[in-house]
Amino acid sequence: MKQEFSVETLLQHLGEEESFPYGSVTPPIVQTSLFTARTLRERNARQGRNEFGYTYTRADNPTVRLAEQKLAALESTEDALCFSSGMAAIASAILTFAECGAHVICVDTAYPPTRTLLGSWLTRYGVQTTFVSGERMEEFEAAVQPNTRLIYLESPSSLYFRLQDLRAVSQWARAHGIRTLCDNSWATPVFQNPHALGVDLVLHSASKYLGGHSDLLAGVVAGGMEDIVRIRQTRELLGGVLEPFSGWLLLRGLRTLPIRMERAHRSGLQVAKWLASQPHVARVNHPGLPDHPQHALAQAQMRGYSSLFSFETVPITEEQAYAFTERLRLFRFGCSWGGYESLLLGWAHGEANAQGKSPWLFRIYVGLENPDDLIRDLQGAIDALLA
Template sequence: MGRQPAHPGRDRRVTARRPPLTDLSALGTGTKLAQAGRAHAHDMVNPPVARASTILFESLADLDAALKDPDAGLYYGRRGTQTHWALEDALTQLEPGAAGTKLFPSGVAAIAASLIACLDAGDELLVSDSAYEPTRTLADNLLGRLGITTRYYDPCCGDAIADAISEKTRAILLESPGSLSFEVQDLPAITAIARARGITTVIDNTWATPLRLQPLALGVDISVQALTKYVAGHSDLLMGSATATPAMWPKLKAAFYRLGHHVSADDCALVLRGLRTLNLRLDRHEQSALAIARWLETHEAVDRVWHPALPSHPQHALFSRDFAGATGLFAFVLKQGSRPHTAALIDELRHFGIGFSWGGFESLVLPVELDRIRTATTTSLPGPIIRLSIGLEEVDDLIADLDAGLARYQAQFGA
């Protein structure tokens, strides 16, 4: 009898290799979304959900080969399986100029790792005053404890960002549009100045996704998304991603491993499922949100609407230049009242849930207070801010719901 294998029933190496990325740049958006990351599926439509911690090697030679290049194939569960690779590669294939993508337990975790990748003790970080509130908490607390100073700048400053930069500035964190007040930043102007001075730029691109804005093509070094929102699209998981240029990719990858991040293969499969229909859902979110924003502009209770795709938006020209379209998140300002008055508007809405996050199939409403969190800018407004995330419901139903809510709001102030 011949020699029996050390592991009966296993006659091939199980440590699968990671295939190279395919260039999908010449394809249309829908085709890209259908094909991105599919190299890991082999003969199946979708890649298998591969859950793993320990990876077994056939021989010492195989183990030693993996030690020399641990990212070339299966190595240890924290470095991912075919399911993780499929999602990472798909997101990379959607970003022209990207070298790679890493996945994180949340959008905030992705921002944290991206900043840690490019900052050291004694460095300074500039953050847009419109940034997501948890991002501000991260910068003011965790990064501060690590010896990194944060200063905030006016998101509308454009090339005047040069005046905010000091000799210690090593990174700029952008968010465009801002997820509460929807200022659009002049990304090419800011990134040109940053690159000329050796400063890394990181953007939270959750609002737009790569389908509406491709930041790396505009000079940004790392693009972050909360996949929790539009990409996953169903309000049933948390995940973030960071996609980097070739220059920043080694640093981002090192920060990812050193911080011990990992996401589940099951959640990756759900995000991949959401990714396949992202273009269709974004189109619906955009169309519905614009219809509702236009309607709100005509309502007597509304002072202004903050939607960058509207000609009335202060940075509409920048938006039209840099973005391929809009999504479903915007805000409006009421003509009178204060936060307690908003209960009459939102508490009895039938089709809008009251809650954080956005980008799911369901519509959401949230009263916003800017002055509580802003430090570099102030906004004088006549009444409260209401943020809407427009889901996939019928527009007429949502408008009727808001119309009734605004009538309740106005009734508090008499005729």
């Protein structure tokens, strides 16, 4: 079915060609830890021939497997694996390939826990990491060592939304025998397919847009079969597998991913452009805006933009910053984006001047509300800044 249809259609039908029990239109939640055979003889005979199929949900489960089939089709990879969180997926992929004595090159604006895992936690196991901005090929060339095994990419990256040239970096890495991994949570497979650009392994926090409703924790690794077989063993040994009910929630979220992303693209750009026109806003970090320093690269390797970005203010007092946020009625303050609700986080950013004012960096997530309402809400709050 894969090649014949577009992703919107595959998300509704792939793996569901056979009807489910009782003519149910939704897949069953196979909420079991264990799968048994009728007799011990049957079990032992099948296991010996490697034909037993499902044995234990820590290894595999049909509900989760259905989500994995769809995710592999979305990312155009041979296979995909689901994990209990994005961090379980990221850690399992890295631990599969970064053995003691290995060196890793990582983007310095990657998701902070990923940087902690590589930059400090894994040093205990003899893995060293060099951080680079990732914006220029020469940084990778300068950082490479004879024992470099992995290049960890996140494009666009967290907080500043910086890009890496995925085609150029992965081509160069392959020529040096280095595996590439890319966190694709921001763009989602709807707007970017790192594997099609040459990246070996694509990672997701499915707790974000893929799930889409702020009601599940999940992670994904998608890639070629040989790598996936090795990472599946890591998943089974470390145990960070997705449980069936969350697999089912993920399947439900995925069905509407393309239409939610279309909306995220439009609403995010509308709010970003409006913010860029505001006198208190010094800069908007959104790769879809023409003045983003990597806009041309963004257009070349992505088909659209999601709705998480940041903006920097002119110097303001802490009181003004909090007064701005306290006037907002449609935004909540929290970290995990990709759901239906709009969010904001913010920090003082840089040195305070003599008047005690400093620039603030706000990370904004534009949810599924009407963007005109969000802009009105932001306008009212910005007016409080002027007061």
